[in-house]
Amino acid sequence: MAGLKTRKKQRLVVASLAVSAIAGAILLVIFALGGDSLSLFLQPSDVQQKQIVAGKRFRLGGLVAMGSFGRESDDLTYRFTVTDCAADIPVRFRGLLPDLFREGQGVVTEGALTADGVFIADTVLAKHDENYAPPGTMPKNAEACTHPEGLSDYEAETGR
Structure with a gap:
């Protein structure tokens, strides 16, 4: 036993x-x-509503605004604006951009806001354009991006 x-x-x-x-x-x-880490990224209007403090790291996602892309004099620093058609956030990135990066395309950046409201990104991920877009990946205010003819900003610029 x-x-x-x-x-x-x-x-x-x-x-x-x-x-x-x-x-x-x-x-x-x-x-x-726990907390806000469950969301994949914040869109510009979310950043403004939540009043994210300067220096806090997060992911910013949306569309690269048409006509906002530019290169600074050092040829390695880029500036562009991420929009969700209701709010815009200027972004600066130093490094190599992905091949799929272009104006009017979806983008997810990772970094932090500065005190003057510029998002300093250390990572940029470009999302390619397809007909199918999973729920939550298009800007929440996509209807604000449409022109009177019913076209989005990207469709109006590219003719697609």
Whole structure:
């Protein structure tokens, strides 16, 4: 009978360690995903509504505004504006832009705001244009981007 008690104790110890490890992993995942980190990115109108403080890192997503792209004198620093058709945020990025980056296309940038409201990006991801757009990837205020003819800014500029 003594061996049976030892085996029961071993099972109890192993089971309690397994339950504790699973509970710890669940708590760690909940802690890591808590708060605003669940959203993939903020759009310019979200940034203005939430009044994001300068220096806080986040992802900014939207469309590259038509006519806003420019290169600074060092040829490695770019400036452009990210818009969701209701609000605009100027962006500065130093580095190499992705091949798919262009005005009128979707973009997700990662970085922080400065005190004067310029978003300094250290990462730029371009989203390619397709007919299918998953829910939540187009600007929330897409109707504000349409022209009287019913075309979006991008369609009006490119004729597509």
